[in-house]
Amino acid sequence: MGNARFSATLDVVIPFCDVDPMGVVWHGNYFRYFEQAREKLFRQLNYSYNQMIESGYCWPIIDTRVKYIASAVAEQTITIRAELEDEIEHRFKINYTVTDTFTGKKLTKAYTIQVAVNSKTREMCYATPIDILDKVRG
């Protein structure tokens, strides 16, 4: 791909309420940043949350990993980049990097893996539905 459509970046000014008593963003709060970047990416792919609902599938996350390299503090501006991996026939794997917006210092690396589930039957699909493949590949 290497196509700009397949990645999205988002800037966040870290709010006080995301920071723990140690003065750094609590590790669990990054999932919210990943969520916002992933949703932006899917909107670019014409597969927004509302389009997902209409498509008859939902896409639960089945696997995630995060490596925390350096901490982030209140009022720091961070950039979250989400990029969809090429292989989408069976799942969507998205890679994330979080950097300091001004210095570019890498703070966090992560991925999430999602699979299609039929909204009616609640059954997992072992392949990405063909019309969604077409839609996303545009």
Next chain:
Amino acid sequence: MGNARFSATLDVVIPFCDVDPMGVVWHGNYFRYFEQAREKLFRQLNYSYNQMIESGYCWPIIDTRVKYIASAVAEQTITIRAELEDEIEHRFKINYTVTDTFTGKKLTKAYTIQVAVNSKTREMCYATPIDILDKVRG
């Protein structure tokens, strides 16, 4: 009422992730504690979340107020008490008190007000549906 069915208490050991860089529970996190106490109360009233769904109504919160009297810290055990006010013909008003479980010191006082909304039409009901009145009054 003054009936034990119409109040519920819940103990919470405050987790690290609810505490802000000032070392106290971030004010917005109390809504989660209120939620848990309110849900426990409604289960006692035979009107749990799942029973609510089945009843055909949802009960959005339309008004809330919180007075923060004293702060709470990580690992402190707090008790949240939720009590339904008598007048339920038009709305559910629930009053909350948060105290330190061991000393009884009052930490927070709050209320929430909910009204019935028809799940299908999304229209607000100006009176509590009669079958729900009966159910809750038991």
Next chain:
Amino acid sequence: MGNARFSATLDVVIPFCDVDPMGVVWHGNYFRYFEQAREKLFRQLNYSYNQMIESGYCWPIIDTRVKYIASAVAEQTITIRAELEDEIEHRFKINYTVTDTFTGKKLTKAYTIQVAVNSKTREMCYATPIDILDKVRG
């Protein structure tokens, strides 16, 4: 005042994770939006979180009220406006309005009240410290 420095607005695209099973933003999540707008306001007033720490005071919220007028849904863009009330000699009272960014429809109205607490002694101040009054009034 009536001065633009004393109000701040912030746009938020509502993420999926802020929305509850009823399909609308869970009432407790608005406090996060208020937080972000309030922090932006205080940065404009040269009294950011980091400047607050340096000033030797913290500013816990002691009272809040929210009226939920209409619900908001996933991917809706909302605008949060925070405005500091004139009378700041004893406390900071901030009023919030949340509107749909595109239609201007009013969704939520709220306020928060904060008072100064000496970071060392943990004692509440019955008047806003004079140097902070000067700083904020600029």
Next chain:
Amino acid sequence: MGNARFSATLDVVIPFCDVDPMGVVWHGNYFRYFEQAREKLFRQLNYSYNQMIESGYCWPIIDTRVKYIASAVAEQTITIRAELEDEIEHRFKINYTVTDTFTGKKLTKAYTIQVAVNSKTREMCYATPIDILDKVRG
């Protein structure tokens, strides 16, 4: 080890506010459950959050992985089990399993890895400080 001191279990009744519009717990919310189970475990090991502060070290999470096997819904009671791995000379690795409390069905598997950081110098320790090893091993 195989010692009960080195594992902790916690039951949670899933609140409405942890559930997303798809009707299942949002994946990011599990980190809160893991946090609560981990804190309970560390209290059993005489190394509670407050004891950690006193020890002069903090223990940020540097790596986490979660596999979501089955979804959980509002009002479901789940059991989170946290278990410390034997090898603690360089880090604390904790494994988690989340099951349905009543059926025992496995819902989620995860781990977190933490390392000691000197609270004053903010430098990462390449070995667990000896007095903490002693304390935890009891």
